[in-house]
Amino acid sequence: MNIGFIGLGIMGAHMAANLVRAGHTVVGYDVSEQQLDRLVALGGKAAGTLGEAVAQAHVVITMLPDSPQVEEVVFGGAGLLEYGSAGLLHIDMSTIRPETSRRVAQAAAVKGIRAIDAPVSGGERGAIDGTLSIMIGGRAEDVESAREVLRVLGTTIVHVGPSGAGQTVKAANQLVVGGIYGLVAEAIVLLEASGVDPAAGLDVLAGGLAGSRILELKRHSMIKREFTPGFRIDLHDKDMGIIIAAAREAGVALPLTGVVAQLIAAAKAQGHGSLDHSALLKVIERINA
Template identity: 80%
Template sequence: MNIAFVGLGIMGSPMAAHLVRAGFTVVGYDVSAERLAALAAIGGKTASGVAEAVAGADVAITMLPDSPQVEEVAFGEDGLLAHAKPGLLYIDASTIKPETSRKVAQEAAARDVGVLDAPVSGGERGAVDGTLSIMVGGRAEDFQAAREILGHLGTTIVHVGPHGAGQTVKAANQLVVGGIYGLVAEAIVLLEASGVDPGPGMDVLAGGLAGSRILDLKRQSMIKREFAPGFRIDLHHKDMGIAVAAAREAGVSLPLTGLVAQLVAAAKAQGHGSLDHSALLKVIERINS
């Protein structure tokens, strides 16, 4: 099976690598020559553009920053839909607006191209380990066709509904993740201000009802103020905008989501956009300084 993979960043590169190791023919494209070289070094093939990557592909996967990039790749004159062969299955793993996913699916259907919106959760660690959680929107038959491929990328793979549903579930995921990061940050600030060693304190929290994947993976690095990006504040800021917009479209009030969105916006405004989203701790510290 030939797979085109467009977008070889922090998440896309290890995902594409898993597919190469699984024996698929993977043709990758990215704007970075360094990332293309890394794919070639492990046995993948590279393309000079989207059209070349998609030519002859049975499946195309994109992992891109935001809706404008997805629309450019999908709808461009030299883009995916213009050069896809009939019967192509297009899996978009980007985190974008639900309405963009629905728009792509509608245009693709006219070209006999199946589409799934399949955003992922688990960060860089999950991408590297192949343990991502993947929430999939689209037709049930396309989901079944993609199941084997997705199984090489994640361990929790769920068909959550029609086109756009995967993106709505991802928005819910991101509001929860942002909220947990904010509360973990506040717990660290409270412990330190009270003269309690946050190391043992957070170890106890991680083993109790307050335990979470974030506490498991990030409590030590947050205590040490190590914020190397696994998922950047800039991207979480974009995702919180999607969550707030989704709430407005659904006609519901999510007050805690609104507060978390403002904290993430503050992190970006304070110049922390390139840091990991655990850098919300910097915002809580600044409030208390």
């Protein structure tokens, strides 16, 4: 299958590489020449323009930072709607506003392009291993058409509703992830202040009811204060804005989410935006300094 892959960042680079390894022809496009060179070295192809990545593709995957970038790729004069042919399947795996996904799907349908929103969870490790969780919004028949490609990228692939629903589920995912990071950070601060070995303490927590994927993957690096980004604070801050807006649209109050959003905003304001979101620990430490 010919796949255009737009956005070769921390997640997208590994996802595109897995598609190449699975035997697909992958034509990548990114603002970073270095990322394009990496894809070519793995057997993919580099597009000189966005239109070149889209023109011959059966499927176009976008993995971009935020709604404005997706809108530029889709609605821009040299973008997907201009160069995509009828029948093209657009799989947007970015984390963006649900209303943006709905608008993209509506505009694509006018051009005969099938569009689904399929944001992911699992971080860089999941992107490398091809074990991402993928939550999909869109028409059932379009989702089924995407499964061959998505099975290369993830192991949990669930159609959660119409266009935009995937983004709403991703918002719920991000509020839970942020909350757990905040609580793990507080647990580390409590254990250390009490003279208890945090490594031993978190090992016990990870094996009990408090266990989570975050404790499994990140407890040791958090204790060591290693915050190499798998998912950056500044992107999680953007996601918290999406969550707050979604809650307002739905007419619900999410008080714990509000606290987590403020902690993540504080991490960004303190200059930690380029660090992994586990760097919430630095905010909790500063509060207690």
